[in-house]
Amino acid sequence: MDTDATRRDGASAGGGNASAGSRKNRKPGLVERLKILHQLLTDRFATHAEHQEAYLQAGLGMFAAQIGMLLRVRLLQPSAEVDAVCGMDLAGAVEVDQTLEWCSAPIAHRTTTLWNCPEPNISREVYNGVEIRGYLCTPVFVAGHIYGLLCFLQSAGGQGGFTDEDAETVEIMAKGVAKMIELQRVPPVDQARLRAGFVTEGVKTFEEYIYQARLPEVYGVPGRVVEVLQKRIGKASLSIDFIAEEMNLSKRTLQRRLQQQGISFAELRDQVRFHYSINYLVENNMSIDSISSTLDFSDRTSFTNAFKRWTGLSPSTFRKLFRDYA
Structure with missing residues (x-):
């Protein structure tokens, strides 16, 4: 998959489903997003799990997504481990098949992958029976190695789509998540x-x-x-x-x-x-x-x-x- 092309086409598809005004109403602007990310980076959390959840909850709000996941890539295994998940009822999720398009593309190309459903009646059943109409995934690098993926998914009931601004935001967020992991879990x-x-x-x-x-x-x-x-x-x-x-x-x-x-x-x-x-x-x-x-x-x-x-x-x-x- 050409991830750059996917990113451009996906943003256009999302833009075709909602006006600029409605997107602005649904999602916070860039300045507000940066404030949220800065707060996540500097705030203290009682546990590592709480910090992970705070990042995912923030992403659900910023990107109007229904599912947020932090996956740990296992390069020698067929499945990625679910470090944290928020949103729809996926509390029991423990792993994700790394050959799925929304996992394999950002792993292979080491870059953000964005996709929006181009047609109203098309969806992709990608995980636990949840039909997905859009995904936004970016790699998380820790100490120079790919640690995992930060993924946000829009389900069949979601509105609008992901944009290039969302892609830029999630890349900044991934750097904060990497710093969190370095400080709390894998000291560099x-x-x-x-x-x-x-x-x-x-x-x-x-x-x-x-x-x-x-x-x-x-x-x-x-x-x-x-x-x-x-x-x-x-x-x-x-x-x-x-x-x-x-x-x-x-x-x-x-x-x-x-x-x-x-x-x-x-x-x-x-x-x-x-x-x-x-x-x-x-x-x-x-x-x-x-x-x-x-x-x-x-x-x-x-x-x-x-x-x-x-x-x-x-x-x-x-x-x-x-x-x-x-």
């Missing part, structure tokens, strides 16, 4: 201290490591090797002898066919191991020894050496650096 000093204590040069962002560790996009015999390796992770040996046997090939034949396509078995196995190792380190409580065994390394030292070759970091350092940001 932690990562700075960890990096200073372990590695000062060459540390990439978590998103870069995720991209680097993606599974190989290969087909034919190499693709089959990747499939068999994935199936055997944590269950059986990942040695070439057993992989060849499961594919009904001799070891030499498998090596020759991979060589014909310019890739080796060791390279494919390395990439599969790298992919799963990041998942295990960040999303699970498995010990380093358990991860080493699951990935069929002979011992912890062999896994540590391989992981350092892939990332420049030891597994334990990588876990400490990125566990709170995944």
Whole structure:
């Protein structure tokens, strides 16, 4: 999706459903919005949950939305975790499918996505059976990493639509939410201290490591090797002898066919191991020894050496650096 185009088209669609005067009556102006955001940034709240709710309630009023959500993106998982939700009866909401358009676009493009229903009788059922006629979602960045999404949705009973001014406002709001998270939940000093204590040069962002560790996009015999390796992770040996046997090939034949396509078995196995190792380190409580065994390394030292070759970091350092940001 071209998010810039979506933003322009969405604003136009919303504008076609309501006059400028009615929008002004429904929504506070820019000056009032800035005052609200400043108050949210400087006020003290008894709990983190109360502060989250205050931001979402403010957004419902500013954008004439019926649902407000703060989602925590999990880059290694198919669903985003619901940190907070306000508005319609979604109190039991715990996660949102990250492949939904209003989640996937701002995550992929790292920018605000705005959509308004262009036709009176069209809606999109996007969550918990709620039919949506418009959405406004922007990424929230904490310590240089995408933490999650700030989303506001208009249901079938909503009036008007989202505007470019709404998009500008929600982006400012997202910066306030990020500051709230940094101060109350994920102190930025932690990562700075960890990096200073372990590695000062060459540390990439978590998103870069995720991209680097993606599974190989290969087909034919190499693709089959990747499939068999994935199936055997944590269950059986990942040695070439057993992989060849499961594919009904001799070891030499498998090596020759991979060589014909310019890739080796060791390279494919390395990439599969790298992919799963990041998942295990960040999303699970498995010990380093358990991860080493699951990935069929002979011992912890062999896994540590391989992981350092892939990332420049030891597994334990990588876990400490990125566990709170995944």
